Amino acid sequence: MLELLSYDFMQRSLLAAALVGALCSVIGVFVVLRGLAFVGAGTAHAAFAGVALAYLIGFPPLPLAILFGLATVWVTGVMEEQGRMKLDVSIGILYTATMALAILFIGLMKTYNAEVYGYLFGSVLSVTSEELHIILVLSVLVLGLIVLFSKELYFIAFDQEMAEASGVPARRMYYLLLTLIALTMVVSLKTVGAILVFAMVLIPASTAYQLTHSLRHMTAYAAVIGTTSAVGGVLLSYAWDVPTGPAIVLLATAVFFGSVLFSPKRLRRIVA
Amino acid sequence: MAHSHSIVRFEHATFGFPGVVALQDVTLEITSGEFVGVIGPNGSGKTTLCKAILGLMRPLAGTLQIFDCACEKLQCHHRAKIGYLPQKGTIDRNFPITVLETVMMGRYGVLGLLKRPGPADRDIALAALSHVGMLDHRHDALGHLSGGQQQRVFIARALAQQPQVLLLDEPTTGIDIVTQHSVLDLIKRLHQDLGLTIVLITHDINMIRLHVDRLVLLKTKVYAAGLPADVLKPDILSQVYGKDLIITDKDVVIVEDYHYHG
Numbered sequence: 001m002l003e004l005l006s007y008d009f010m011q012r013s014l015l016a017a018a019l020v021g022a023l024c025s026v027i028g029v030f031v032v033l034r035g036l037a038f039v040g041a042g043t044a045h046a047a048f049a050g051v052a053l054a055y056l057i058g059f060p061p062l063p064l065a066i067l068f069g070l071a072t073v074w075v076t077g078v079m080e081e082q083g084r085m086k087l088d089v090s091i092g093i094l095y096t097a098t099m100a101l102a103i104l105f106i107g108l109m110k111t112y113n114a115e116v117y118g119y120l121f122g123s124v125l126s127v128t129s130e131e132l133h134i135i136l137v138l139s140v141l142v143l144g145l146i147v148l149f150s151k152e153l154y155f156i157a158f159d160q161e162m163a164e165a166s167g168v169p170a171r172r173m174y175y176l177l178l179t180l181i182a183l184t185m186v187v188s189l190k191t192v193g194a195i196l197v198f199a200m201v202l203i204p205a206s207t208a209y210q211l212t213h214s215l216r217h218m219t220a221y222a223a224v225i226g227t228t229s230a231v232g233g234v235l236l237s238y239a240w241d242v243p244t245g246p247a248i249v250l251l252a253t254a255v256f257f258g259s260v261l262f263s264p265k266r267l268r269r270i271v272a
Numbered sequence: 273m274a275h276s277h278s279i280v281r282f283e284h285a286t287f288g289f290p291g292v293v294a295l296q297d298v299t300l301e302i303t304s305g306e307f308v309g310v311i312g313p314n315g316s317g318k319t320t321l322c323k324a325i326l327g328l329m330r331p332l333a334g335t336l337q338i339f340d341c342a343c344e345k346l347q348c349h350h351r352a353k354i355g356y357l358p359q360k361g362t363i364d365r366n367f368p369i370t371v372l373e374t375v376m377m378g379r380y381g382v383l384g385l386l387k388r389p390g391p392a393d394r395d396i397a398l399a400a401l402s403h404v405g406m407l408d409h410r411h412d413a414l415g416h417l418s419g420g421q422q423q424r425v426f427i428a429r430a431l432a433q434q435p436q437v438l439l440l441d442e443p444t445t446g447i448d449i450v451t452q453h454s455v456l457d458l459i460k461r462l463h464q465d466l467g468l469t470i471v472l473i474t475h476d477i478n479m480i481r482l483h484v485d486r487l488v489l490l491k492t493k494v495y496a497a498g499l500p501a502d503v504l505k506p507d508i509l510s511q512v513y514g515k516d517l518i519i520t521d522k523d524v525v526i527v528e529d530y531h532y533h534g
Contacts, residue, residue, distance in 0.1 A: 033367065151380045151389065158367055158377065162358055165326045166433055167351035167381025209368055213413030218368050 004238065012132050013124040017230040017248065019139045020124075020191040021200065025226025026146060027184045028205035029219045030177055033157040038088050039076055039178070041198040042095035044185040046072035048194035049098040051119045052105035061119070062134060065189060069182035072098060077178050081171075122193030122245030124234060131190055138187045142180050153177055154215055191230075196245045200226065203252040210256075210263035229255055276303040278337070279437055279469055280325050285334035287320050294320040296493045297334070304436065307463050307470040309480040309500075312490035313513060318473045319359070321490065322441050325471065327351055352382040355430025355468075357440040360423065360447070365415045371425050372410040375400055378432025393432075400431035403466075404458060420451030427458065437469040438462065444479055452479065477504070 004010050031040050050068030054061040072094050079090040106116060118126060127135070146153065152173045155163040164170035181201075188197040204226035208218045233248025240247075280302045288294040295317040302308055312318050323329045327338055327350070335342065341350050355378070378400065379393040401407045404424040409417065414425060423443060430438055440459065444452040460483055463470045474480055481487070487503040489495040491512045496503040 148386060151377075151383075152385065155377050155380050158369065158374075159358070159363065161328075162356065163377075163381070165328060165351060165354070165356045165358075166378065166430075169385070213368050213415070214370050215368060215373050 004235075008129075009125060009127075010238070012127050012129060013234055013244070014231055016127045016132055016135050016191050017124050017234045017244075018227050019135050020188045021204075021226040021228075021230025021248075022223050023139045023142055023184055024188055024192075024197065024200035025204035025208075025222040026143060026219060027180055028201040028203075028226070029208070029222050030146075030153055030157050031181060031201055032205040032209060034160075034177065036177075036181065037198075037202060038091050038095070039073060040181055040185065040201045042076070042091040042098070043069050043072050043182050044189070044194045044197045045095055045102065046098035047182070047186045047189055048119055049102035049105065051189065052102040052116055055113055055116050056105045056109055062186070065186045066183065068098065069186050070179060073178040073182045074175070077175055118193070119189045120194050121243065122189075122191055122196055124191045124244045124248075125238075127190060135187050135191070138183055142183050142187070145176065145180060149173060149176060192245045192248060196249045199249040199252065200230070203249070203256050204229065207252075207256045207259040210259040212264075225252070225255060276305050278302075279304050279339065280471075281335075281337040282324070282331075283335045283337075285324070285331040285336050287317070287324055287329050287331055293332075293492065295324070295490070298494055299334075300488060300494055300497060302437075302469065302471060304469050305467060307460075307483065307485045308472070308488060309484035309486070310471065310473045310488045310490060311475065311477050311480075312495075314475065316491040316512075318475075318490055319441060322356075322439060322471075322473055325437075325439055326354060326356055352433050353435050354437045354439055355427075355433045355435035357423070357426050357430055357438070357443055359441045360419065360445060363422070363426075367414065369414050370410070371401070371406060371412050371414055371417070372397060374414050374425055375410075375428045375432050378429040382433055396434065397428075397432045400428040401425075403431055403462065404428045418451075419447040420455060423447065423451075423455055424458065427455075427462075431462070431466075435468070437471060440470070440472045442474055443472065444474065444476060456480070456483065 031037055047065040047069040050064035050066070051061040053059075054064040076087065076091050076094065079085050080087045152163070152168050153176075155168050156170050156173050156177065160170050160174060163173075184201070185197055188200060192200055204222040205218070207225050208221035211221055212218050229252035230248050233251045234244055236242070236251060237244040237247035278301055282298040282300045285298045286293060286296050298321070310318055310321060320329065324331070324336060325338065339350055339353065375397040376389055376393065379389050379397060383389060383393065398407065398410070401410055404427050406421065406424050406428060409421065414422065417425065438459070443459065444455055447455065456479065459470060459472065462468050472480060472484070481500045481504060484500060486498060487500045488497045489503050489508065489512060495512050496508050
């Protein structure tokens, strides 16, 4: 197993997986607590549409993925604020519409392009060192902003109106959170893919939710669970020669069901 | 009591959304050190008044002055001077948070962005918990507490802001009668001991009529404001409550109110 680490591509993919695992699970805490699960899924598909368009017109994929992702979350945020539509309805429409765009863009391509599918299903083993740099920079940016504004983000996740009433600029923080969700989706596209990235956001945070009653502990547990399942998934996928994205997600899912079975909260309820 | 000054001043203020008027032509002043009860039937604009005082709603017409600041310019550090207890039921009982973490949130708005809560903030939060008698529960999960205990924790969170005003929206709704009285006793104690201005919004007239300095009777507009004895008169109340009202010999008011969350 150790010789595995001497391969450059293996070092890159393990590092990329660890970064994405940590990033997704930390943002996931806020997504789960603020009830934004569906927003994350929608944004990942929007970002994928950006990637497809980039390949169609011969443009670098990253800027367009960011543009599509941000546009989707911001439109969702405005729609929710104005109360014209329920959040799940508006994101449901954007989610499918951007996916339709992605399929349209792929259909318009004259030749089959395997790289595009890498963004859909994830291909962490093919992460280049340039892509790793981008993942690193964006991960540090997103995690840094979360640490910087953690107290405000926790507060709006708990009770946004209360946060605003007590003097926290809650609305700006909500848009910051949406922006960070979009960036996380973009960073993770290449590693776990648009379809599965969402699991990396939800599962570690939900697992941690089963284990503790403290906000800070929940975040720490989620980060550990997310990072280890991502790294473990890469190693398993190499060892068993199975695709990486599913390996990571299924490993995380197994941990989740374990946590549900052995949740102190649940056990307490049965005893009580 | 120290020289009292104006905390909130409405002048001919109207609130609502396009096409819907929630509160009309409100002229009302609340001064420091008062214990004001705001009563009225469901849908009478009690919660709108609450949001206005918090600076979350701007008047469509007229003016609203909060502290020394016009409502439109209300800055975040002004908001922190008003400790707010929202209506019960807006809280997710399963939210993973400890009692102390909840109360620490009261410090966040005061601290402002980019500043981390330190030992001094922790001491303020612990003192707030001790004021409401919940210090021993500081490491418990919020979701494991009873309804009355949760109300105490949320009052402690408001106190952690070190506010001048405590604004309470239906603090006794949805908890049992014994707990209602102990929560009300706590609020009275905070009013006396800490010199806090109290604005208590409720549909339960009997609960508060003996405790407040002044009552404000709302139904889309201010029907009456003044001493409880002056407001709780049959001719005034019947205008607002109609047939749901019985006044007995001892001037006890019973209002049939089937719906919560006014």
